[in-house]
Amino acid sequence: MPSWRAAGYFALVSVKTSPEEQNDLNEIGLNTFLTYQQIEKGQHPYITKEAVRFMPVYCSIDTEAGVEDLEQRGMIPPRDYVTLDLGNGVIHPDYVKYMTYFMNTSTLMQELKAEVERLGINVENKTIRSFDEVAEDVIFNCSGLGGKDLNADKNMIPVRGHLITLKDTSGTGHMDYMIYSKVKQEGKDEYIYLFPKNVSVTADNPQGLSCQGVLGGTFIPQTHPITSTKQRELDQIEFKRMLDRNSEFFLGHPYQD
Numbered sequence: 001m002p003s004w005r006a007a008g009y010f011a012l013v014s015v016k017t018s019p020e021e022q023n024d025l026n027e028i029g030l031n032t033f034l035t036y037q038q039i040e041k042g043q044h045p046y047i048t049k050e051a052v053r054f055m056p057v058y059c060s061i062d063t064e065a066g067v068e069d070l071e072q073r074g075m076i077p078p079r080d081y082v083t084l085d086l087g088n089g090v091i092h093p094d095y096v097k098y099m100t101y102f103m104n105t106s107t108l109m110q111e112l113k114a115e116v117e118r119l120g121i122n123v124e125n126k127t128i129r130s131f132d133e134v135a136e137d138v139i140f141n142c143s144g145l146g147g148k149d150l151n152a153d154k155n156m157i158p159v160r161g162h163l164i165t166l167k168d169t170s171g172t173g174h175m176d177y178m179i180y181s182k183v184k185q186e187g188k189d190e191y192i193y194l195f196p197k198n199v200s201v202t203a204d205n206p207q208g209l210s211c212q213g214v215l216g217g218t219f220i221p222q223t224h225p226i227t228s229t230k231q232r233e234l235d236q237i238e239f240k241r242m243l244d245r246n247s248e249f250f251l252g253h254p255y256q257d
Helices: 019-040 068-072 105-118 144-150 228-251
Strands: 052-060 080-085 091-103 178-185 188-195 214-216
Touching (some): 178 228
Antiparallel strands (some): 178 188
């Protein structure tokens, strides 16, 4: 399940939709931010403080961070303009420091699952093609790509992403901040990110494996028509490119095995 595996920080997301729907998304986002504040203060009824952390995210000055509206509303501190000195001779000027929430999605999902079990809510795994097949009055719709059929949404497309897990031997010095930045690779704008995620959940390890952060990232649309063999080939290419640009950013040279 992608929600178990993901990592990220809180931002207000813009999508290609109507102004009315975007306003609804913004309202949901703002209420979610207030809920994260409640969690951080230890005031949530079943999500613990370990699920979120309020921390810096550093973005290149030309990167849209997604928290600008929160800043304008006074919900987060004003931005700072900074230079990143990584302490190994690599220096990145023209960066912006914002404050927002890191979402420890594995913890969030584990605690949500525990609450479902505590309340005795029956969980039934079933494929549906229409909301008419659901008898309940309230639907918590987190269907991902399945929303294409459920909502007859022709604009819904699959997007493939890749993450690189940092081993425990990488240390903990980078676990108190996040990075989300544009970088140049082969003359094109690409993205990197660093999140202080400490558990990596996979299909083979549903309980999670210990790690010291994750690196990203990719955003590759429309990958579903290709064969699994071709997909594995493209994955290897993307992982190599992602390793190279992260290594260039943090170490000043392409990735070396």
